[in-house]
Amino acid sequence: MNLKEPLWSKRTESNEHPSPSSSSPRDPESEAAAAAATSAVEELVNSLNKQRIYREVTLALRTGLCDVRAEFSFLRVRGLRFLLKSLRSIAQSDSSITLFSQTQSIPDLQVVPLLFEHSFKETEDEKVGSLDHIFSVEPMKVKSPSTDSEVALALRVLEGCCLLHPESTRLAHQHKAIPVLMNVLSTRGVLEQGACLDALISILLDSSANQMDFEACNGIEEVAELIRDKQVDENLRMKCGEFLLLLIGHINGRERSPIATIHEEFHGTSLLI
Structure with missing residues (x-):
């Protein structure tokens, strides 16, 4: 996940270089109205930017955690690599770090519990306590052990x-x-x-x-x-x-x-x- 700068946050040339007519004297009421309009636009841009980052962070977490829950190690490795890449991208921005912290209060998006439930789980924990699965029509779920890379x-x-x-x-x-x-x-x-x-x-x-x-x-x-x-x-x-x-x-x-x-x-x- 790479957090990119949104298009709406980029200033246009007209904003950076005001026209000569804008240098003409203005009355206080028009200046106050312009300042209020600018402040409203900035608030809207900040709100849109925050929503965008939150969507990207949550999407990255859901994508990676989906693979981390998989039964096969190669899929879990793919999910872990994606999560690690996402965390490195999140660390580059204070706002994305704050949003990541907020997501970790949501059980479905918590990363740490899944690491211990899947990647750090010992093979011995998967031993079957009975032979009921032999006489059942339900297939037995087999989970591949964690590799060194995982x-x-x-x-x-x-x-x-x-x-x-x-x-x-x-x-x-x-x-x-x-x-x-x-x-x-x-x-x-x-x-x-x-x-x-x-x-x-x-x-x-x-x-x-x-x-x-x-x-x-x-x-x-x-x-x-x-x-x-x-x-x-x-x-x-x-x-x-x-x-x-x-x-x-x-x-x-x-x-x-x-x-x-x-x-x-x-x-x-x-x-x-």
Whole structure:
């Protein structure tokens, strides 16, 4: 989604270069009437522009979320790529960011819950508890597992949502985001792990609930373990170090943070880089 400037917002040459006759003296009443007309036109243009952006934002969300709900991973990947492109376009304008925040109060347009219900859902959750489907005429729904590319894209979308809309961190907490992301960090590949560290920063930012979950999951130790492991990709180990430094910098500006003991944990850990 690319938010383009509407045609009606562009000034014409006649507006930019007034005619000589317009420089002639005017009486106060005519000037007041002209000013009122100009103000009314500007209000109409602003209203039309706001409605246009809202339609584009909601259309982009509905299009992307439709694919994110799909049963096949390649369709979900397509939806996630579209959402990520849309979020990057939304981030370029304060007005579109405000409208995006408004859409996230509408359940059908919320992005974060669908990420955890589909892309981050473990394959084990799909196990069948009974064999009733064998004797039924109804076909059994089979959902393809999330690929590495899908998980990495979903993490980027999660990061974007939390940065543009801080309330998305609360939605992430409701879906146990920290345990899910720590599982990704410990079981997935380098591509997903790098995206996971960025997503962790965005959902921990100014979120006491997520910070408490991170502490309960021994997040510092998990990240430090990756740094100590010489078999881990060097770039990922450096990214883990940056992650810890960002946490420390964030806590230095706050008092009594839920993870305020990070300094002791960080300095007490033997980081053999």
